[in-house]
Amino acid sequence: MTATLSARPRFGPGDLDALIDELLALLGPRGVSTLDRALDRAARDGSTMSPILSAQPLGRPDVVCYPKAAHQVPAIVRAAVRHGVPITARGKGTGNYGQVVPRYGGLVMDMTSLSAIGELTDTTVTAEAGARMINLEQAAWDAGRQLWMYPSTAQSTLGGFLAGGSAGTGTIVHGRNHMGFVESVDVVYGHEDAELVHLTGPDAQPMVHTYGVAGIIVAATVRIEPLQDWKCLYASFDSHYDAFPAAMRAAAIEPKPRLLSADCATVVEALPADPAFVPGRANVRGIIDAAALDETISVLVAAGGRIEAVRTGPAQTMRLSTLSYNHPTWWLQKSVPDTYFHMECQGEALVTRLHEVEAVYPGGMLHLETGHGTMFGMLNGIYRDPEQVYAGVPALAELGVSVHSPHQSYVDLDADRVRELARTTDPKGLLNPGRWRE
Numbered sequence: 001m002t003a004t005l006s007a008r009p010r011f012g013p014g015d016l017d018a019l020i021d022e023l024l025a026l027l028g029p030r031g032v033s034t035l036d037r038a039l040d041r042a043a044r045d046g047s048t049m050s051p052i053l054s055a056q057p058l059g060r061p062d063v064v065c066y067p068k069a070a071h072q073v074p075a076i077v078r079a080a081v082r083h084g085v086p087i088t089a090r091g092k093g094t095g096n097y098g099q100v101v102p103r104y105g106g107l108v109m110d111m112t113s114l115s116a117i118g119e120l121t122d123t124t125v126t127a128e129a130g131a132r133m134i135n136l137e138q139a140a141w142d143a144g145r146q147l148w149m150y151p152s153t154a155q156s157t158l159g160g161f162l163a164g165g166s167a168g169t170g171t172i173v174h175g176r177n178h179m180g181f182v183e184s185v186d187v188v189y190g191h192e193d194a195e196l197v198h199l200t201g202p203d204a205q206p207m208v209h210t211y212g213v214a215g216i217i218v219a220a221t222v223r224i225e226p227l228q229d230w231k232c233l234y235a236s237f238d239s240h241y242d243a244f245p246a247a248m249r250a251a252a253i254e255p256k257p258r259l260l261s262a263d264c265a266t267v268v269e270a271l272p273a274d275p276a277f278v279p280g281r282a283n284v285r286g287i288i289d290a291a292a293l294d295e296t297i298s299v300l301v302a303a304g305g306r307i308e309a310v311r312t313g314p315a316q317t318m319r320l321s322t323l324s325y326n327h328p329t330w331w332l333q334k335s336v337p338d339t340y341f342h343m344e345c346q347g348e349a350l351v352t353r354l355h356e357v358e359a360v361y362p363g364g365m366l367h368l369e370t371g372h373g374t375m376f377g378m379l380n381g382i383y384r385d386p387e388q389v390y391a392g393v394p395a396l397a398e399l400g401v402s403v404h405s406p407h408q409s410y411v412d413l414d415a416d417r418v419r420e421l422a423r424t425t426d427p428k429g430l431l432n433p434g435r436w437r438e
Helices: 013-027 036-041 072-083 133-142 159-163 241-251 264-272 290-302 313-323 327-335 355-360 387-396 415-425
Strands: 064-066 087-090 107-112 117-121 126-129 145-147 184-190 195-200 216-226 230-237 259-263 281-287 306-312 341-345 365-370 375-382 402-404
Touching: 013 064, 013 072, 036 064, 036 375, 072 087, 072 107, 072 184, 072 216, 072 259, 107 184, 107 402, 107 415, 117 133, 126 133, 133 145, 133 159, 133 313, 159 216, 159 402, 195 415, 230 241, 230 290, 230 313, 241 281, 241 290, 241 365, 259 264, 264 281, 264 327, 264 365, 281 290, 281 313, 290 306, 290 375, 306 365, 327 341, 327 375, 341 387, 355 375, 355 402
Parallel strands: 064 107, 087 107
Antiparallel strands: 117 126, 126 216, 145 216, 184 195, 184 216, 230 281, 230 306, 259 281, 259 365, 341 375, 341 402, 365 375
16 A cells, blocks of 8 residues: 655654664664764755744754765665665755755765766766766866756755756756756665666656655766856946846847846845955846857946956856855845845846835845746845745735745645655655655
8 A cells, every 4th residue: 555645654763773773784883873963964954044944843863874885775775665764865955945854854865975977978977966066067177068057056966956956057048947957867766675777868857856755866967068168257236226137138148148146235245255246236247158248248338337357267157156046145144144034036027027026025135047038036035924924925926926935845846746756666655755745
């Protein structure tokens, strides 16, 4: 009989002790830990950005294990399934939604030691799930190539990005949620006879952005492309009401930017010190193809912008990437602790109706990302209570703005399909349980 996927797995001290004994035999004493510092670390991710999630008990593991080789992962899963102990796979823990915090305890499998980068062809690179995205990008650059996309938290792992991420540097050209990015994955299902399963093409896509509830990604092959001559362009504006429309126009210039971000002066002042960030002025910054640089500069200057810097090299593009998406909000929260929350928004109204969008929340400030045919944004507001946060969603919808809440840890992309898939790949409901909206 198939378990109800939203049910809490039941396991006792004896089940846990038996699992730990098997893990010790498989991984050795350094590969297993029940120390408080290890459990506490595995009970945290970037969800501290959310005052709503931070106020909730998200879960704490009973044991953490550290596989060193891909072939160990199926054996770990087999043991956990045999004893009925839930399993949560974890990368660097850089996600912002609590999706790698084990809601019902059990085993956290830390994948960061599985970091080998394998074959690199003209069009793909293969790596283990624990490989850091920054290392994959560097390997591609060394071969005259670049990743199709990578997250703003470049230290995150390949497996974590595929399982939990949705966008990043490269999204303007290639789209969100890894559309076309993933060529193949090696996964392990939650079966008593679990083995590595290799999925390619359309069969691999269902494993993307599922928080590991339908299978644990152990390795993947992702797309790369010829390296472009990138320039990191910074411009300042008197007002973000001038800067945001200018960024929108610049995003349409061919060849399209790899990344284009914009912030109001208040957010800029919270970012790390840089001569290109001028106090009291809004900022537009982007990773621009050299062939589009002159036209982009012309568009920004015509809109009232002042060019502050043009920089070159992989270190500069990576630095600019780390100041995109959720990161400006993180810096804002660090600058003024216990004050701001954010909502992830999408739609042209983020620019065309900017005053109204900001007015939805007290203290409203939008961080803007240009995207794949639309605008993305992190709308920051002054936090009062969860009801006030969610009350703004209908108001944003009336303005033509869609919202993804960063204050939840459940599967929220095509959830019905993922649930049906998990009934087959995880019949006992042991893979990262508690990820369904109840």
